[in-house]
Amino acid sequence: LDVLFQDQTIGASTMDWDFGDGTGQLTGPGDIAHTFTNTSASTQYFDVELIAGTDFGCTDTTLHTIGVYPPVTALFTMDTAGCSPFSPIITDLSQGANNYLWDMGDGTLLVGPSPSYTYLNNTTNDQQYTVTLITTSAFGCTDTLDQPIVVHPVPVAGFQATPFTQQYPASTVSFNNLSGPGNWNYSWDLGDGTSSSAQDPADHDYGTWGTFTISLIVSGTMCSDTAMQLVEILPPPPTASFQGGGQGCAPLTVQFTNTSVQATNFQWNFGDGSTSSATDPIHTYTVPGTYTVTLTAFGLGGSANTYVQVDSVIVHPNATAYFVLQPTQVVVPSQPVFTYNLSGNATDFQWDFGDGTTSAEFNPVHYYQSAGTFDVMLVANNAWNCPDTFLLESA
Known part of the structure; x- marks a missing residue:
């Protein structure tokens, strides 16, 4: 004093x-x-x-x-710089103070020992303020302390990557920077190891399929903001195809060779009620008929493609050889043996009477020239060359 x-x-x-x-x-x-x-x-x-x-x-x-009177000392510590919105931590260290008046430097007045306050900086430049503390003791004594504070601007990051989804081989993405205005720095991560510091990177070809996370960091001298977006490049659709089929006599076994591309799973329909999920199946047809074979190929992304071969497999019926002889015992050489041909699905017949003689007739009549026991055989065939043999032993 x-x-x-x-x-x-x-x-x-x-x-x-x-x-x-x-x-x-x-x-x-x-x-x-x-x-x-x-x-x-x-x-x-x-x-x-x-x-x-x-x-x-x-x-x-x-x-x-x-x-x-005892002295009053205005004293405080606080964070002196930060990014908007900035809420500095104010710690009062004053001595002998009974009342506190804070001037936050932007027209705001606060009271209390350690007030809370948030600074906003919506510009693109640093904003500096002076924080003033006026302390008053119970005796009316005062003291004042000033401290500067800097509020840095924060950029607003934003962008759009298009298209969001596409299917390979289309894999090129364009970028449109929608960040707030200002003299900012840009750091792009395109999600596949590629980076860029351009404001708007050139169109980027990913060259493969997958899901890619794109991030943009917009930064100033002290502060930054980040925006992220996913883009998806779907796997190419599969193309179903196969080789196999043909025709033959029942039972007919067919080997199918799968020539599909970009496929991971398969579903076969053989046209006779049978199915398979094998890649290269082998299938046996037991019933004569004409069959349409269908292959559905499934790709990585769940897409599917179907290939149909109409009348791919033709299974011909077999001839059925059968006959009876009358009588089964004769007097040689005068008494004949009569054949009764009961074959089915046959147009061609080859008889072997077991004594060195043959015949191609439908119902031949045969005279044995010597006594003995003979095996009689009939081979019945049809237009598709699907023969059958019947042997009557010791006729």
Whole structure:
């Protein structure tokens, strides 16, 4: 506390001051100033004594009491820089304060020891403010402290990658930067190991299928923002095809060779009620007829393609050879043996009577020339060359 003492003595030539704080001063007439210090937490009182003297040795004494209130100190710490929206942590370290008034530098006034406040910077440049704390003690004493604070702008990242979905071999993606205006830096990660620092990267060909995560980091001197998007390139659709089929006699076994591309799974329908999921199946047809074979191929992305071979397999019926002989015992060489041909699905017949003679007739009549026991065989055939043999032993 600075105190100015005004000299009101009369006739004095010397002034002997005792300020009550352990200090004093001997002066001539006139005003004098003194600074009192109070480092305690309570009011201190100082008894100031003045002894005025004349040249004749006469003196007079006066006494005044000075009260010095305890000091108040404004002190705080806070984060001095940050990205918008910025909420600095304010920690009050003031001493002797009873009231607090904060000027946040943007026209906002707050009270309390450690207020919370959020700064916004919607520009593209740093914004600087001065935070001022005015503390007041219970005795009305005040102290002030200023601290600067910087609020950095934050970019707003945004972009659009198109198309979102496409099917290979189409795999080219275009980029449109939708970030907020400003002198920003750009860092692209296209999701396949490719990067770019351009504001709008050139169209990018991924060259394969898959799901790719694209990210864009927009940054200023201190702050940044990130935007992300997925693009999907679907696997190519499968193409179903196969080789196999043909015709033959029942039972007919057919080997199918799968020539499909971009396929992972298969479903066969052989046209006779039988199916298979094998890649290259082998199938046996037991019933004569004409069959349409269908192959459905499934790709990586779940897409499917079907290939149909109409009348791919033709299974011909077999001839059925059968006959009876009448009589089964004859007198040679005069008595004949009559054949009764009961064959089915046959147009061609080859008889072997077991005695070295043959016939191609439908129902031949045979005369044996010597006595004995003979095996008679009939081979019946048809237009599709599907023969059958019947042997009557010891006829």
